[in-house]
Amino acid sequence: MNDRILADAHQLKKLVREAEAIADESIIAMARLKQAMLAARQNPEVEVHTGQRALMRLTEAESQALAMSTNLLRVHDELSKVARVHAGGETGIPTEVPADATMRTGSELERAAA
Secondary structure, eight states, rough: OOOOHHHHHHHHHHHHHHHHHHHHHHHHHHHHHHHHHHHHTTTTTTTTTTTTHHHHHHHHHHHHHHHHHHOHHHHHHHHHHHHHHHHHTTTTTOOOOOOGGOOOHHHHHHHHHH
């Protein structure tokens, strides 16, 4: 295998893992934000409906972040397939992404049909 292909493969592997980690970190950050928002709303001096629209928007953002994470898994899977073809001599173990990890949800299917 040519050195350029090997260097590109290692760079892509690093960048995919970095993108996946950042996606996970954003999901964690939103979960912490939601927890803090709900805790703040439990203050007896705050009306129960306070921040409801913000919570709804945050929930939508969480859904979009999870969709992004799923799409990154699909990218990872596709790049692994490319690596098997073009960098087949690589001694590393290719990434195996189970099919159910990248299945579309009902809302994704609805958006794709629209």
